[in-house]
Amino acid sequence: TSGMTEREQAPAGGPARTPRRWPIRLLQVVVAIGLLIAVWRGANGGDAVRLLQEAELVWLLVAVVLLSGQIFVSALRWRLTGERLGMAIPWSQAWREYYLSQVVNQSIPGGVIGDATRAMRSKDTAGLVPAAQSVILERLAGQLALLVLLAGGLLVNALDPTGPAWPDWLVTLLAVAGAACAGSVVAGALLARKVRSRAGRVIRDFATAARKSLLSREIRWQQLALSLATALLNIGGFWACAMAVGVRLPFAQALAVIPLILLMMVIPVSVSGWGLREGAAALLFPLVGFSSAEGFASSVAFGLVLIVIALPGLFFLRPRHKRPSR
Numbered sequence: 001t002s003g004m005t006e007r008e009q010a011p012a013g014g015p016a017r018t019p020r021r022w023p024i025r026l027l028q029v030v031v032a033i034g035l036l037i038a039v040w041r042g043a044n045g046g047d048a049v050r051l052l053q054e055a056e057l058v059w060l061l062v063a064v065v066l067l068s069g070q071i072f073v074s075a076l077r078w079r080l081t082g083e084r085l086g087m088a089i090p091w092s093q094a095w096r097e098y099y100l101s102q103v104v105n106q107s108i109p110g111g112v113i114g115d116a117t118r119a120m121r122s123k124d125t126a127g128l129v130p131a132a133q134s135v136i137l138e139r140l141a142g143q144l145a146l147l148v149l150l151a152g153g154l155l156v157n158a159l160d161p162t163g164p165a166w167p168d169w170l171v172t173l174l175a176v177a178g179a180a181c182a183g184s185v186v187a188g189a190l191l192a193r194k195v196r197s198r199a200g201r202v203i204r205d206f207a208t209a210a211r212k213s214l215l216s217r218e219i220r221w222q223q224l225a226l227s228l229a230t231a232l233l234n235i236g237g238f239w240a241c242a243m244a245v246g247v248r249l250p251f252a253q254a255l256a257v258i259p260l261i262l263l264m265m266v267i268p269v270s271v272s273g274w275g276l277r278e279g280a281a282a283l284l285f286p287l288v289g290f291s292s293a294e295g296f297a298s299s300v301a302f303g304l305v306l307i308v309i310a311l312p313g314l315f316f317l318r319p320r321h322k323r324p325s326r
Contacts, residue, residue: 071102164256
């Protein structure tokens with residue numbers, strides 16, 4: 001939204017300089033590989049491989065269906081969000097662009113490049129700022145729904161006398177994360193009051209877009225339903241992958257554990273969350289009575305299914321116009 005372009009401004013009379021991002025991308029690949037090796041060694045990777053070899057195909061197909069459904073619902077949510085910001089996004093375009101972003105997110109380090117390119121490709125309908133806001137708000141709505149389900153799952157398990165006993169470190173971590181999120185909202189609200197601040201203007205514009213596309217009376221319940229649906233489909237897809245490798249995880253406990261694992265994928269330091277997700281699964285599954293190897297295998301199966309469901313997006317990589325586009 002600040003007008004930055006892919007190419008930096010060149011000196012007068014000189015060629016444009018393209019920023020070199022490959023060291024960062026390479027570092028993210030190294031981080032993913034390093035984390036996977038660490039989890040492999042700490043979670044008995046041999047047992048995880050055995051569980052994956054014996055995985056039940058039926059449950060993997062269930063995961064494919066659930067996670068494919070998540071793409072369709074997410075595309076509908078983005079289309080709805082964009083329309084409230086003045087964007088005319090046909091259903092076919094929303095579906096195509098979401099598949100394309102999934103392909104990119106699964107193959108390029110960082111995990112958000114696909115969403116950024118989705119905003120760039122859809123800017124012709126209303127401009128770059130509304131396009132970027134629609135993508136950010138659509139993804140933010142999904143993460144907030146995941147947090148809501150996480151809070152509900154933790155509450156249900158806390159009220160269950162036979163439920164798992166959460167360790168102090170996890171309770172402290174969640175409390176600190178919640179306080180940090182609340183503090184960020186308060187800091188943003190205070191910054192937005194500074195009329196002459198550029199950051200304040202950006203925050204105010206973003207807040208206005210959020211009210212129009214997510215919180216207005218005409219749209220809020222549709223957005224809530226779509227966001228909860230995408231979060232549940234994601235959780236259900238991971239749960240089905242766990243069932244495929246023989247982990248009979250009660251769904252009530254899945255609501256408390258799986259959202260924490262999925263939220264780790266938001267951290268853009270690896271490739272599509274690989275390594276971070278497996279580490280979180282290996283760490284959290286023992287809290288609900290399963291081994292680290294079972295958590296590792298469940299997460300690897302989930303990652304592989306994500307790759308499978310993104311494959312149809314390869315079809316949309318072919319040029320749609322003969323005229324070259326920069």
